[in-house]
Amino acid sequence: MLQINEELKKLVIKRLEVMPSNIKVSMGTLGTFSKEDLIKNVEDDTNLGKFVVKMQIEYLKSMSKGL
Amino acid sequence: MSKLFLITRPHHEYRVAYLHAWSKEILDIAQEKCIKFTDFDKNKATKERVENYLRKMKPTLVIFNGHGLENATAILGHNDEPLIEVGKNTDLLKGTIVYARACYSSNVLGKDVIEKGGNSYIGYNGAFSWLHSADRECNPAKDKIAEPFKQISNEIPISILNGHTSIEAHERAKKLCSKLIQEYSSSENDELASATRFWLFVDMNIQEHLGNPESRF
Numbered sequence: 001m002l003q004i005n006e007e008l009k010k011l012v013i014k015r016l017e018v019m020p021s022n023i024k025v026s027m028g029t030l031g032t033f034s035k036e037d038l039i040k041n042v043e044d045d046t047n048l049g050k051f052v053v054k055m056q057i058e059y060l061k062s063m064s065k066g067l
Numbered sequence: 068m069s070k071l072f073l074i075t076r077p078h079h080e081y082r083v084a085y086l087h088a089w090s091k092e093i094l095d096i097a098q099e100k101c102i103k104f105t106d107f108d109k110n111k112a113t114k115e116r117v118e119n120y121l122r123k124m125k126p127t128l129v130i131f132n133g134h135g136l137e138n139a140t141a142i143l144g145h146n147d148e149p150l151i152e153v154g155k156n157t158d159l160l161k162g163t164i165v166y167a168r169a170c171y172s173s174n175v176l177g178k179d180v181i182e183k184g185g186n187s188y189i190g191y192n193g194a195f196s197w198l199h200s201a202d203r204e205c206n207p208a209k210d211k212i213a214e215p216f217k218q219i220s221n222e223i224p225i226s227i228l229n230g231h232t233s234i235e236a237h238e239r240a241k242k243l244c245s246k247l248i249q250e251y252s253s254s255e256n257d258e259l260a261s262a263t264r265f266w267l268f269v270d271m272n273i274q275e276h277l278g279n280p281e282s283r284f
Contacts, residue, residue: 015265019262023198023199023201025196025199028169029170030170034201059264
């Protein structure tokens, strides 16, 4: 189980902050989210926020290995 | 078994309207290849129609578009009516290749379909996600921001219709996703490209194949 500490959350929020404001993410049944919605979910440790953090970490690991 | 497929594509709200619009490409290819299909479009995507069709026609391939329940037990149709549900009617997909462009379904429903004799099942074990323009929700077909997500998900049924096995279709979609991630790495629009790469990565990681890898349409 991934331990989500404050530093990790800050890193993910920094990455989410660069998402353009004129786009949204649709996540099917979960709904549609703006950049601000995603950041709020990460800050509040919701299941969605935890999912985004987990995937960001996986993504960064994969990028460092050259995908 | 006849070479025939069923597609469901509800249209009752804008998120499923994206999947509805994206499916046109699949249907165009089927028409070009003279492949027979039945399209349960918009309000035709009901449980009654799907069940009757599966019982009577026994299609080789079923493509579901729609929401999936977060507990992964059902794929939904028009007005979010459950079309296929764990423990209720998954046996109707016996001998069938299933592609479910729906959230979560492979976790529980996909496994149940395979246990009940389904040939293979390609779906997602998380929320299938896509980026879209905030002002294109009324016209998904023209939303260029969503285009790569259309490509990676359409690649699965199109590969199957082109004669690839289900595992090849699954792998081709992942490979395309990886290729697009690389292409977006050299995009001039850094902020959009960065977000696109990440959400493509999410979809690539939650896409799952279950059942017979050699199943073929």
